[in-house]
Amino acid sequence: MKNLLTLILGLIIGAIIMYFYCCKSGDFAAPMVVVKPSGVISTKDARTLDRAFDSRHKLISDSIVKRPDNRSSWWSLKDMQDYLKYAENQSEELGYTMDGIRVYLGAYPDEEVDSKRTVGYTTMFMVPTSSEIEQVHQKGGSAVDAKDGGDVPGGDPLNDGSAGNPPSANYPQ
Structure with missing residues (x-):
């Protein structure tokens, strides 16, 4: 009986110590703060941007690709989180502090490179960026x-996002 009381007393004291050590230090108890990033737009604004792209999309589809071209790319949340960690780590190994990503539009070649690429379709890919890299743009002849x-x-x-379904589908899908 004495050993049982000692065990219970030890568990209670251990639980109290863990509570004050973990929860009061902020490691576990701090609520996650969700911050709305600058640049978040409304769905109405997104529809406006999507419709404004229609004429360019039609030009590309009709005169270049000769079929309805891809308008979007999709990556899973896990792939995005994994890529961000990977790119941040790789940037650090290369001597830079990653502080953003840039998304580029691209297009697959007209000839098949490998079986998972869709010949001729538009794609999007992203690259890590760092403000430690001086970037200069040419604008009207001056830097x-x-x-x-x-x-x-x-x-x-990072590439290989899934195409829209169908590829030419407008926002929202």
Whole structure:
């Protein structure tokens, strides 16, 4: 009986110590703060942007690709989180502090490179950026400093997002 009381007393004291050690230090008890990033737009604004792209999409589809071209790319949340960790780590190994990503539009070649690429379709890929890289834009013949960072030299881009369904589908899908 004495051993049982000692065990129970030890568990209670251990629980109290863990509570004060873990929960009061902020490691577990701090609520996650969700911050709305600058640049978040309304769905109405997104529809406006999507419709404004229609004429360009039609031009690309009709005269270049000769079929309804891809309008979007999709990545899973896990792939995005994994890529951000990977790119941040790789940027650090290359001597840079990653502070953003840049998304580029691209297109697959007209000839098949490998079986998982859709010949001729538009794609999107992203690259890590760092404000430690001086980036200069040419504007009207004069150099203008950019606010955002340059692409991390040697940073691996992320591609292979899934195309829209169907590829030419407008926002929202």
